[in-house]
Amino acid sequence: MAGPSYLVNILDSSHVSAPKGSVPSTTLALTYLDLPWFPSAPMQSLFFYEFPHPISHFMQTTLPTLTQSLSLTLQHFFPLAAKLICPPPPLKPFILYSDGDSVPLIVAEFTGADVDHLTANYPRDFKLLHPFVPELPPSTMSSDGILVMPIMAVKVTVFPNTGVCIGMAHNHVAADGSAFMHFMRSWSSVCKSKGDSTFLEEESRRPFYNRDALGDPDGCNEEALKCYWHWISSWRENLAGPTKEISSVDKVRATFVLTRAQITKLKQWLTTQCKNSSNDSEEVKISTLVVTCSIMWICMIKSQENNIQVSTNGDDDDDDDTFYYLLFAVDCRNRIGFSLPVTYFGNCLALGIIRAKKCELMGAKGIVTAGKAIAKKVKEMESGALKEAEKGPSNLQEMFRSGHHVGISGSPKFRVYDMDFGWGRPLKIEFIHIDDGGSLSLIESKNESGGMEVSLVLSKNQMDAFTSNLGESLKAF
Numbered sequence: 001m002a003g004p005s006y007l008v009n010i011l012d013s014s015h016v017s018a019p020k021g022s023v024p025s026t027t028l029a030l031t032y033l034d035l036p037w038f039p040s041a042p043m044q045s046l047f048f049y050e051f052p053h054p055i056s057h058f059m060q061t062t063l064p065t066l067t068q069s070l071s072l073t074l075q076h077f078f079p080l081a082a083k084l085i086c087p088p089p090p091l092k093p094f095i096l097y098s099d100g101d102s103v104p105l106i107v108a109e110f111t112g113a114d115v116d117h118l119t120a121n122y123p124r125d126f127k128l129l130h131p132f133v134p135e136l137p138p139s140t141m142s143s144d145g146i147l148v149m150p151i152m153a154v155k156v157t158v159f160p161n162t163g164v165c166i167g168m169a170h171n172h173v174a175a176d177g178s179a180f181m182h183f184m185r186s187w188s189s190v191c192k193s194k195g196d197s198t199f200l201e202e203e204s205r206r207p208f209y210n211r212d213a214l215g216d217p218d219g220c221n222e223e224a225l226k227c228y229w230h231w232i233s234s235w236r237e238n239l240a241g242p243t244k245e246i247s248s249v250d251k252v253r254a255t256f257v258l259t260r261a262q263i264t265k266l267k268q269w270l271t272t273q274c275k276n277s278s279n280d281s282e283e284v285k286i287s288t289l290v291v292t293c294s295i296m297w298i299c300m301i302k303s304q305e306n307n308i309q310v311s312t313n314g315d316d317d318d319d320d321d322t323f324y325y326l327l328f329a330v331d332c333r334n335r336i337g338f339s340l341p342v343t344y345f346g347n348c349l350a351l352g353i354i355r356a357k358k359c360e361l362m363g364a365k366g367i368v369t370a371g372k373a374i375a376k377k378v379k380e381m382e383s384g385a386l387k388e389a390e391k392g393p394s395n396l397q398e399m400f401r402s403g404h405h406v407g408i409s410g411s412p413k414f415r416v417y418d419m420d421f422g423w424g425r426p427l428k429i430e431f432i433h434i435d436d437g438g439s440l441s442l443i444e445s446k447n448e449s450g451g452m453e454v455s456l457v458l459s460k461n462q463m464d465a466f467t468s469n470l471g472e473s474l475k476a477f
Contacts, residue, residue: 008131009109011059011158015102016067018075028079028095029211030173032220033332033347033389035093035228037172038086043180044133044169044432047416048119049423051164055109058158063107066156066421069191074103076200077183077207079151079174079345086147089229095151095174104137106155115163119428123252123467126435126457132157132167133432147235163427176347178331181414182207192422207345214340214348220390250460251437253430256470258292260450265477266291273368274375284375289442292452293408294371295473296440297326300406301361303458303466320359325399326374328352328408330381330388337386350389352377353399367473409434412444412452430455 051058074081082097110131118128134155140148151174155167170180186205190197200206258266271286301324329349332338340348354377360369381388399405409431416429431441435457445451458466 006113007109007111009111010106011055011109012063012105012107014067014105016070016074016105016154017081017100017102018071018078021099022075023078023097023099025099026078026082026097028082028097028209028346030093030095031211031214031346032216032224033214033349034173035221035224037347038093038228038231040172041433042136042169043172043177044167046129046132046428046430046432047166047168047184047419048115048427048429049164049166049421050162050427051158051423052161055158055160058164059107062164063156065194066191067105068195069197070103070105070154070187072195072197073183073187073190073200076197077186077345079209080170080183082151082174084147084149084151084171084173086149086232086235088145088232088235092225093228093232104134104150104153106134106153108155108157110157110159113159115159115427118165119163121255121257123254123460123463126251126253129253129430129432132165134167134169136169136171141235145235147232164423166421172347175345176329176331176349177409177411177414178333178342178348179207179345181416182343182345184419185415188419188421192420194422204343206343208341208343209345211346213344214338251435251457252460252463253435253455253457254463254467255428255453255455256296256467257445257447258295258452258454259445260448262474262477263288263291263450263452266295269477270294270368270371273365274372277365277368277372284372285379286371286375287378288412288450288452290371290375290378292442292454293326293328293374294367295470296442296454296456297370297374297406298361298366299466299469299473300440300456300458301358301366301404302469303462305358305362306462306465320357320362322358322404323355323402324358324361325402325405326354326370326408327396327399327405330378330385331411331413332385332389335382335385350381350385351391351396352381352388353396355399358404405438407439408442409439410441410443412442414443416443417446429453 078097079095081101081103082095084093085096086093132155134153136153137150142148149171152170157165186200267286270291274284274286330352332348332350333340333342333344354373356369356373417425419426429443434441437457441455443453445453
C-alpha cells in the first residue's frame with residue numbers, strides 16, 4: 001500500500017493495563033488443547049467501522065472512552081495482557097499475569113485512502129490491508145533460557161471524516177477464536193455503554209478459567225508437552241519469527257457472499273442428491289456450514305488445479321488417486337466429554353479432517369462427495385469431538401505432507417457483526433492470518449440472517465478461476 005497518495009501519521013502510542021490492583025498476580029496452566037498452537041503465527045483480525053468525524057473528535061472524545069473500556073475489559077480478560085512463559089525442557093510453559101501487565105495500543109491517522117475500496121468484496125491486492133495490522137512486541141529470552149512472549153497488540157487506524165479500523169493480533173496459544181471474540185464482544189459493549197462493565201460480573205458473561213474442568217484424558221498433556229519441547233528446542237528460529245516471505249505472486253483478497261436464498265436452494269439440492277446417491281442407511285444432515293464448505297472447497301480445488309503453476313514430482317499417472325483434505329475446527333465447549341461452559345477462556349477446539357480423492361472431487365458430483373463427507377464428519381464430532389482432540393497434532397501430519405489441503409478459519413457463531421463500539425455495526429471484518437493461502441475465512445453475512453461471507457487469498461489467476469467456478473456452480477441450482 002505504499003505510494004505518495006497515502007500518508008500515515010502515528011498519533012499516539014501507549015500501553016493499556018487493567019485498573020491498578022484489580023487483578024492479582026495469576027498463573028494459568030496451559031492444557032493439551034493450548035500447547036499445539038505454539039508454532040502458529042499470530043491471529044490477525046481487522047474491524048472496519050464508519051466514523052464520519054475529524055481526527056480531533058476521535059482523539060478528544062472517542063479515544064479516551066476506547067482506552068478506558070479496554071482497561072476495564074482487561075480486568076476480566078487479563079490473560080490477554082499477560083505473558084507466555086516458555087521454559088526449556090522438561091519444564092512446562094504457562095501464562096503469567098503480574099499487576100501492571102499491559103497491551104500495546106497504537107493510534108494512527110491514514111489519509112488518502114478510499115475506505116469503500118478497503119472494505120470492498122471484489123479482489124484487491126492482498127497487501128492492501130497490512131498497514132492496519134498491529135505487530136506483537138518482540139519476544140525476549142532471559143539469561144536462564146526462558147522465552148517470554150507477549151500475547152496481544154492493538155492498532156487503531158483513523159481515516160479522517162470517514163472511518164476507523166480496529167486491528168488486533170493475538171497469540172493463539174492463549175485463546176481460540178471463540179474466546180477472543182468473547183473478549184471483543186465484551187470490549188465493544190463496555191465501550192458503547194461508556195464504561196459500564198458490570199455485566200461482566202454475571203456468571204453467564206464473565207470468562208471461565210478453571211483448567212481442572214478440562215482434565216487430561218489418556219495422557220494427552222504429556223504428548224502435547226513433547227510437541228512443545230520440540231518447538232522450544234528451536235527457540236532461536238522461533239524468536240526470530242517466520243522468515244518465509246509470502247510469495248511475491250500477484251495475490252489478491254476477495255470476499256464472496258452466499259445469500260440465504262442461495263444457501264436454502266443448495267441445502268435442498270444437496271439433501272436430495274445425498275439421499276439418491278447414498279448407499280448408507282444413515283441419513284446425513286445438510287447444514288449451512290456443510291453446503292458452504294462443500295461448494296467453496298470444490299471451487300478452491302478447481303481454481304488451484306487450473307493454475308499452470310501447480311507443480312508435480314515424478315510421474316503423474318496416479319494423480320487422480322491423490323487425496324485432498326479439508327480441515328475445520330469444532331468448538332468443544334458444552335460438548336460430550338467436555339464439561340466446560342461456553343465462556344471458557346483458552347483453546348477448546350477439536351480438528352475435523354476430511355479427505356477424498358481428487359477424481360471424486362473434480363468429477364460431476366464433486367460437491368455431493370464433499371457434502372456427504374463433511375456432513376458425516378460434523379455428525380461424528382457431535383459426540384466424538386473428544387476423541388479427535390485427543391489425537392493432537394499428529395493427526396495433521398499426513399494432511400500437511402500431501403500439500404493438498406484447505407483450512408476453514410472463523411465461524412458464523414462468532415457474531416462478529418454484532419460488535420458495536422458505539423459507532424454502529426462493522427462495515428467489514430477481515431482475517432489477515434489467511435494470507436498465506438490455502439485457507440478460507442467464514443463468517444455470517446453482514447446483510448441478512450442466514451447468509452454467509454467467505455474470504456480468501458489466491459493468486460490473481462486462481463481468483464479469476466475461483467470466481468468463474470463459483471458463478472457456474474451457483475447457476476446450476
